[in-house]
Amino acid sequence: MTVEEATPMGSLLEELETRAAAARERMDDIEAQLAEVNGGLEEARENLARLRTIRQPLPAVREERRERIRLLDGAAPESARRSSVRQRHPSPKGGSG
Incomplete structure (x- = not known):
């Protein structure tokens, strides 16, 4: 009998922790990408506002x-x-x- 077989609950908890850590890492990556996209979107909005302001007169x-x-x-x-x-x-x- 192996240790994992003797403590299947412990092994499952470790697996859940590993998966949770991977999910957190993936979430952090996506949040970083989203922040970059939002920054680009804000720059594009500011550029459009400047162009509209210039165009009005x-x-x-x-x-x-x-x-x-x-x-x-x-x-x-x-x-x-x-x-x-x-x-x-x-x-x-x-x-x-």
């Missing part, structure tokens, strides 16, 4: 640039051209535009 900047080019080319600003078109072509309803 672009239409206004683009329009200002167009107006400067028009002025440099000697053309009236877009708003002035619109009002002059309204004066030359009044609305059929008698309104201003």
Whole structure:
């Protein structure tokens, strides 16, 4: 009779402890991977937020640039051209535009 046969309960408890240790190690590995992925996700979110912040004023900047080019080319600003078109072509309803 071996020691394991004499104490089957002790052997089972050791096996459970070994399995629990392996499960804890696997869990720790997955948690480390998850932390790395979460860090990457946070960086991607911050990058997207920066790009959105940068993009918001672009239409206004683009329009200002167009107006400067028009002025440099000697053309009236877009708003002035619109009002002059309204004066030359009044609305059929008698309104201003």
